[in-house]
Amino acid sequence: MGSSLVNERYDRKKSSEVSSTGILLWSLLFPLSLAVYWLTSSVVLAALLPSIRAAVPTLQTGWWIRWYELNSARPIRGFILWWFYVADALWLASAASFMTVMFLVVIETRFGKQPDMNRFVTGMLMIVIGIGLNTLLGLYLAILAWHHSVRVWIHPKTLRWCQGNCELLAHLSFHPPKFNHAVFVLGTSLVTPGLVLGTILLIACTGNGGQLDNVTFSLFIAIMIAFFLVQPIVMIAVYFKIANRIIATNPEDCWGDAKAEQPSI
Numbered sequence: 001m002g003s004s005l006v007n008e009r010y011d012r013k014k015s016s017e018v019s020s021t022g023i024l025l026w027s028l029l030f031p032l033s034l035a036v037y038w039l040t041s042s043v044v045l046a047a048l049l050p051s052i053r054a055a056v057p058t059l060q061t062g063w064w065i066r067w068y069e070l071n072s073a074r075p076i077r078g079f080i081l082w083w084f085y086v087a088d089a090l091w092l093a094s095a096a097s098f099m100t101v102m103f104l105v106v107i108e109t110r111f112g113k114q115p116d117m118n119r120f121v122t123g124m125l126m127i128v129i130g131i132g133l134n135t136l137l138g139l140y141l142a143i144l145a146w147h148h149s150v151r152v153w154i155h156p157k158t159l160r161w162c163q164g165n166c167e168l169l170a171h172l173s174f175h176p177p178k179f180n181h182a183v184f185v186l187g188t189s190l191v192t193p194g195l196v197l198g199t200i201l202l203i204a205c206t207g208n209g210g211q212l213d214n215v216t217f218s219l220f221i222a223i224m225i226a227f228f229l230v231q232p233i234v235m236i237a238v239y240f241k242i243a244n245r246i247i248a249t250n251p252e253d254c255w256g257d258a259k260a261e262q263p264s265i
Contacts, residue, residue, distance in 0.1 A: 029053055030103050037104055043123030046104060047097040054096035055089035058156040058181075062086060065158070068166040080141055080150050081254075087137040087185045088154050094130030097123060131192060138189025145246040152246050153254035154181040161251075172251035182247050190235050190242075198227040 029050045037046035062085025069078025101123045108115040145152055155178060162168040201223045248254040 025053065030100065033100050034104065034107055041119060043101060043104065043120050044126055047100040047123055047126065050096040050100050051093035054092040057159075058085055058089040058092060058154075061156050061159040062089070062154075064164075064166075065169075068169070076144075076148050077150050080145050080148070081152065081154070083137055084141050084145075084152055084154050084182060084185060087134045087141065087189075088156075088181045090130045090134040090137070091181075091184045091188060092156075094127045094134065097127045097130065101127070131188060134185060135189045135192040138185040139193075142186055142189065142242055142246060146242065150246065151248040151254050152180075152182045153248040153251045154185065155179070156181070158251060169251055170255040170257075172255075174250055177249050180247055180249070183243070186243060186247065187239060190239055194227075194231045194235065198223060198231065202227070 033046040033049055036049070037043065040046070062082050065085070066078045066082035069075065069081065101120055105115050105120065141152075144150075158169070158172075161172060202220070
C-alpha cells in the first residue's frame, strides 16, 4: 500500500520532475564557463561552476540520508551511504569537468584558435584526482557494504522523490526501476586500477624507444592479452558478484528493514 501511494505521488509529479529552472541553469553554465575561461585563462575556474552544480544535489541528498540513519540508530549504514554519495558527487563533478574541458577545446578550435594544452593539463588533473578519490572510496565502501550486508541506493533525486519525508524511503519503489548511481561508483572503482596498472606496464615495456627484445616483446603481448581480454572478463564477473550483493534495485530494497519500525503509510 505504502509503495503504491508513493508511486501515485511520484506519477502526479512526473511531468515536472525535470524543472525548467534546472534546464535553464545548465544551458547557461557552459557559456558562463567559457566567459570565465576567456577572462581568467584558467580551466580549473571555468570547470568549477559545472562541477559544483553537478555535485551539490547529490551531497545534499546524501547528508539528509545520513541524518536520517544516525537518528534511526543505524550509524554504519549512514556512514556507508553518505560516503557513497560523496563518491558519486566526485564522479559527477569529474564528468562535468570533462564535459567543460571538451566544450572549451571545441569552442577554441571553432574560433580558429589553437588550444593551449598546457592550460588544460590542470583541468585534466582535476578530473584524474576526482576519479582517483572516487575509486579509493568505492573500493573501501564496497568491502564495507559487503561485510555489513548493506544494500546501497544512490540517486541525487531521492530527497525530491520523498519530498523530504524520511519515512517514505522504505516505501519508495519504481517500475521500471530508476538508475542507481552506485553502479557508477562500483564500476569505476573496479575498472580504474586495472587501467592504470596496464597503462603503466605498457609504458614500461615500450619505454626504450620502442625497441623490444624477445623477452620484453613476450611480456608486452602477455600484458596486451591481459589488458584487453582477461581483465574485462574478470571485472565483469567481479562486478556482478559484488553488485548482486550490495546494489539495491529500488530504494525500498535499501530501507526495507525500516518498514517493520513504521506504521503503515
